Amino acid sequence: MAEINVTPLVDVMLVLLIIFMITAPLMTHKIQVKLPEANLDEKTKEAKIPPITVAIQENGSLYWNDEPITRDLLESRLSIEAQKTPQPQVNVRGDQTTKYRVVSEVVKTAQAQGMRKVGFVAKKEH
Numbered sequence: 335m336a337e338i339n340v341t342p343l344v345d346v347m348l349v350l351l352i353i354f355m356i357t358a359p360l361m362t363h364k365i366q367v368k369l370p371e372a373n374l375d376e377k378t379k380e381a382k383i384p385p386i387t388v389a390i391q392e393n394g395s396l397y398w399n400d401e402p403i404t405r406d407l408l409e410s411r412l413s414i415e416a417q418k419t420p421q422p423q424v425n426v427r428g429d430q431t432t433k434y435r436v437v438s439e440v441v442k443t444a445q446a447q448g449m450r451k452v453g454f455v456a457k458k459e460h
Contacts, residue, residue: 385423386415387455388444392429394436409443416448423451 388408389397396403398411415422424444428437437454444452 383420383422385425387425387427388440390426390428390432390436390440392431394432396440405443408440409447412444412447412449421450423453424449425453425455427455 387397387399389400391397396405396408398408403411412424415424426437426440426444441452
């Protein structure tokens with residue numbers, strides 16, 4: 335026989351149709367609940383806060399938004415920024431030849447001061 339027997343398929347489909355017809359009315363919610371609405375104002379405020387960029391050169395010199403800075407001043411500025419609500423994001427940019435130890439120290443300093451959003455900036459590969 336070269337034809338496919340579709341009778342079992344039709345039987346299964348009819349059983350499923352009957353099951354869904356019986357269970358669909360039971361799925362409706364009889365208790366009305368007023369759901370809260372999303373407040374998008376907080377997200378738009380976060381998006382307006384410019385991120386802080388900490389650049390690290392190969393020799394270990396630090397820059398806060400392209401302004402030279404010392405490690406002590408970096409700690410104090412990060413602790414001030416950590417107390418703001420909402421916190422700005424800290425982007426760490428390191429030279430390609432900068433040792434990871436120096437970058438790791440800056441990230442640990444930022445986290446120790448209470449910064450929650452610390453990220454890295456890298457060039458996109460071609």
